[in-house]
Amino acid sequence: MRRRTVTAGNLDEILRVTAPAQVSEQASATPAAAPPRVEDHGLRTEFEFELPRGYVDDEGTVHRHGSMRLATARDELRPQIDLRVKENPAYLSVVLLSQVITRLGNITDVHAGIVERMYATDVAFLQDFYRRVNSEGHTRAAVTCPHCEGGFEVDLSGGRLGES
Numbered sequence: 001m002r003r004r005t006v007t008a009g010n011l012d013e014i015l016r017v018t019a020p021a022q023v024s025e026q027a028s029a030t031p032a033a034a035p036p037r038v039e040d041h042g043l044r045t046e047f048e049f050e051l052p053r054g055y056v057d058d059e060g061t062v063h064r065h066g067s068m069r070l071a072t073a074r075d076e077l078r079p080q081i082d083l084r085v086k087e088n089p090a091y092l093s094v095v096l097l098s099q100v101i102t103r104l105g106n107i108t109d110v111h112a113g114i115v116e117r118m119y120a121t122d123v124a125f126l127q128d129f130y131r132r133v134n135s136e137g138h139t140r141a142a143v144t145c146p147h148c149e150g151g152f153e154v155d156l157s158g159g160r161l162g163e164s
Contacts (some may be wrong), residue, residue, distance in 0.1 A: 033089065036138050046102065047133045054092045055104055063105025068126070071134050083128045084112075132156045 002103070035147040046069045054064035079085045079095040094115045115123065140153045 014139070047129070049126070049129055051118075051121050052125050053119045055107075055118050055122065057107070061105070062116040063107060066110075067102050068100050068129060068133065069102050071096070071100050071130070093123070093127055096122070097130065100130065 040055075042135065046067050048065065048067050051064045051066070054062040056062050062144045073120040075096065079092045079138065082095050084091045093111050097109055098110055101115070102108070104110050104114065115126075118126075139153050142151060143154055144151050
């Protein structure tokens, strides 16, 4: 088997060239003006969240509510060829989160620079949230009351503790 060196610039080209033939035939048969048909198979692909602290933009606006989509194989592979990640492996989570966060407040173009400027508690929350939705398929967490030691579940996707 021949190895191929992949860089960020040619990843899209390689994926396009190696795509199955029937997908490219369908794309050419479908008119460009027609919107893609979305079928609901009961799979939840986007999850809402509320950051513990919130991202503060340049104007001083705090953005706490957002949404994250399920990661694809491409999302997991792309950071591996990012030069910033090669220089500093800890940067992987910044790049990965910037690809799967679809909205943060009214910001729809979430990029690595935004994730870099988030508070550490929010990044840790998002890393755990990412792991939960992509590994376990839900946003619930089992917790134990420190006073009565009773166990129960909380939904990490939003809302404040004690609110219904």
